[in-house]
Amino acid sequence: MENVQEFRNSQRAVGVACILGIGKAHPPNFIYQKDYPDYYFRVTNSEDKVELKEKFKQILKENPSMLKHGKPSHNNRRAMTIEYVPKLGAEAAERP
Known part of the structure; x- marks a missing residue:
């Protein structure tokens, strides 16, 4: 059991958590x-x-479903964010 706890502790940060900065990024x-x-x-x-x-x-x-949550068009656009949001987050994190 001690080995499991040592392993878990090795995966955690030590000390007080804090926000070091806030960045922002927008799709180009x-x-x-x-x-x-x-x-x-x-x-x-x-x-x-x-x-x-x-x-x-x-x-x-005439096709408001293109703009509404849960509709096919919206779901397709939202699926694209799965790829792009992490990239924007990384870009924002790297900016001073």
Whole structure:
């Protein structure tokens, strides 16, 4: 039993726990949902296709499940965070 306790103790820090600093990081390519249609048509050099952009906005408006928790689209976007959030956390931890 003593060996088990020694092993557990070797995995723990000794002393008082404290926060040494707080960092922050943001994805380099985030964009607000309400701005996405304008962004998309700008980066694809399609701003002249006004009727298509309006149709795209209407699709987003008519499919609110794309913005709601628990819906398929939301779950897909949320699954991406599993990969990216730890990377952002590491980046924030490394910044002074």
